[in-house]
Amino acid sequence: MLKTDVVVIGAGAVGCAIARELSKYKINVTVVDKNEDVGGDASKSNSAIIHTGYDAAPGTLESQLVVAANPMYDEITKDLDVPFKRIGAILPAITDEQFEKLPEIKEKAFRNHVYDVEFKTKEELLEMEPELNPEVKGGLFIPRESIIDPFILVQAMAENANANGVEFMLGTKVTDIKTENGKIKSVVTTAGEIETKYVINSAGLYCDEIAEMVGKAEYKVVARKGQFYILDNKTSCQVNYIVLPIPTKVTKGKLMCPTIHGNMLVGPTAEDQESKVDKSTSTEGLESIATDVRNLVPNVNLRDTITQYSGLRPNRNPEGLNFDMYDDLEGYINLSGVRSTGLTLSVAMGKYVVQQMMYHGANLEFKDNFISKRKGIIKFCEQPVEVQDALIKENPLYGNVICRCETITEAEIVQAINRPIGAKSVDAVKRRVRAGMGRCQGGFCGPKVIEILARELNCAPEDINKNNPGSYMVTGRSRV
Numbered sequence: 112m113l114k115t116d117v118v119v120i121g122a123g124a125v126g127c128a129i130a131r132e133l134s135k136y137k138i139n140v141t142v143v144d145k146n147e148d149v150g151g152d153a154s155k156s157n158s159a160i161i162h163t164g165y166d167a168a169p170g171t172l173e174s175q176l177v178v179a180a181n182p183m184y185d186e187i188t189k190d191l192d193v194p195f196k197r198i199g200a201i202l203p204a205i206t207d208e209q210f211e212k213l214p215e216i217k218e219k220a221f222r223n224h225v226y227d228v229e230f231k232t233k234e235e236l237l238e239m240e241p242e243l244n245p246e247v248k249g250g251l252f253i254p255r256e257s258i259i260d261p262f263i264l265v266q267a268m269a270e271n272a273n274a275n276g277v278e279f280m281l282g283t284k285v286t287d288i289k290t291e292n293g294k295i296k297s298v299v300t301t302a303g304e305i306e307t308k309y310v311i312n313s314a315g316l317y318c319d320e321i322a323e324m325v326g327k328a329e330y331k332v333v334a335r336k337g338q339f340y341i342l343d344n345k346t347s348c349q350v351n352y353i354v355l356p357i358p359t360k361v362t363k364g365k366l367m368c369p370t371i372h373g374n375m376l377v378g379p380t381a382e383d384q385e386s387k388v389d390k391s392t393s394t395e396g397l398e399s400i401a402t403d404v405r406n407l408v409p410n411v412n413l414r415d416t417i418t419q420y421s422g423l424r425p426n427r428n429p430e431g432l433n434f435d436m437y438d439d440l441e442g443y444i445n446l447s448g449v450r451s452t453g454l455t456l457s458v459a460m461g462k463y464v465v466q467q468m469m470y471h472g473a474n475l476e477f478k479d480n481f482i483s484k485r486k487g488i489i490k491f492c493e494q495p496v497e498v499q500d501a502l503i504k505e506n507p508l509y510g511n512v513i514c515r516c517e518t519i520t521e522a523e524i525v526q527a528i529n530r531p532i533g534a535k536s537v538d539a540v541k542r543r544v545r546a547g548m549g550r551c552q553g554g555f556c557g558p559k560v561i562e563i564l565a566r567e568l569n570c571a572p573e574d575i576n577k578n579n580p581g582s583y584m585v586t587g588r589s590r591v
């Protein structure tokens with residue numbers, strides 16, 4: 112039987128942040144995920160905003176963690192080489208009724224200790240954001256709302272945790288948890304049983320099913336779908352800031368913002384559903400985004416859509432972010448309701464979990480050889496010509512552009528595959544180096560990426576999946 116000290120269930124943002132934090136200490140950690148790649152479910156399909164917590168419910172754990180997390184991103188994104196920009200958000204009031212709500216929103220931000228929210232006049236807002244609805248009455252500016260590459264963030268935390276000794280068991284589903292005398296004993300997985308002292312349930316949408324395995328299912332997960340449009344990076348109408356609507360109790364609302372790579376993101380919806388797997392988009396959902404966002408940015412050009420997608424928020428009933436440890440079940444830590452701000456708060460949750468383990472008796476000693484930094488894959492297209500020339504001389508694969516839309520070279524794709532916790536599928540390559548993220552969405556480079564994956568992984572092209580097993584892309588030889 113495999114043996115470890117801590118099993119973290121889930122390699123999404125939260126699980127990987129916890130694993131990285133634990134890797135600073137002398138303790139054995141294994142992360143188990145049913146997916147073939149790190150990156151989670153919700154963690155790879157969100158708005159990619161690092162929030163300030165200005166609109167969280169004051170006094171809650173969620174508010175505490177989001178507010179604590181936001182300032183951590185300056186350092187963590189430098190240390191782990193993650194694309195991140197503090198572009199700021201604006202919250203325009205379009206109607207008189209919305210205008211009247213602004214003081215209340217600013218006061219709520221203050222109660223959340225977000226003190227840098229400023230009122231902006233109509234003129235100031237239109238100067239900052241010329242594409243804003245000219246009917247705007249005034250609004251708020253939230254300077255530290257930021258954008259990030261959510262895929263790279265999670266990969267970077269996982270890679271860095273791995274460099275510090277954390278084991279990753281991917282494509283491995285947890286099917287049961289065994290306990291003995293009120294203590295955690297082992298985790299049963301599709302790849303065998305793992306003896307462990309601690310289990311951390313960071314399974315997102317499935318955290319209720321994991322909790323059920325230890326008789327702690329005091330809640331049910333209700334997936335809350337969010338649909339999005341992604342617009343081409345050359346679309347005619349662009350915004351400089353995260354343009355947010357006045358939030359409601361259910362959702363932060365439908366926004367428009369630049370992504371870290373220069374596309375425009377428009378959405379999301381907030382639709383509760385029974386299914387934890389239905390990630391379809393719908394005409395109704397997409398039309399509701401169009402209507403709401405046109406109210407903020409009338410010229411938004413949805414004809415420049417290059418793709419649509421949806422993500423499922425792991426919402427919980429009863430609602431709210433919960434952290435639980437139990438007197439009658441030593442070694443079990445349950446996280447649930449990591450809903451709309453989980454990408455942001457993940458880094459603070461990592462620290463929170465470790466501190467709570469210590470309060471509950473874990474004897475965690477710092478390692479003196481923790482590696483705090485991780486280097487990402489060099490983006491060829493962002494280098495000056497002299498550097499590009501030198502790279503091609505050093506490695507001719509830099510001279511072969513595979514993804515024309517995003518100018519991604521073969522050398523970058525090969526590195527994505529061969530790094531520790533490397534890419535094994537077409538989507539995993541896409542999320543590491545952006546091959547297939549451009550206007551043609553992989554129409555041109557898809558077959559070439561399959562070929563490179565098959566060559567590097569030493570298998571047949573028919574064995575290469577889009578993402579998880581069974582999602583194969585070719586059934587035999589084609590003309591390419």
Ligand SMILES: Cc1cc2nc3c(=O)[nH]c(=O)nc-3n(C[C@H](O)[C@H](O)[C@H](O)COP(=O)(O)OP(=O)(O)OC[C@H]3O[C@@H](n4cnc5c(N)ncnc54)[C@H](O)[C@@H]3O)c2cc1C
Nearest residue numbers: 121123125145151152153154157158160285315337453455
């Ligand atoms: C539409 C939308 C917009 C959002 N916008 C933002 C935003 O702008 N900013 C922000 O901070 N947050 C945002 N969020 C929220 C954020 O994405 C989530 O809160 C966060 O990603 C949750 O991370 P997680 O690691 O808990 O879950 P996940 O990313 O879902 O990871 C859970 C992992 O557990 C694994 N797992 C589950 N069951 C098992 C099992 N039995 N065995 C093994 N593995 C298992 C899954 O495979 C998965 O990889 C948004 C979410 C959505 C859907």
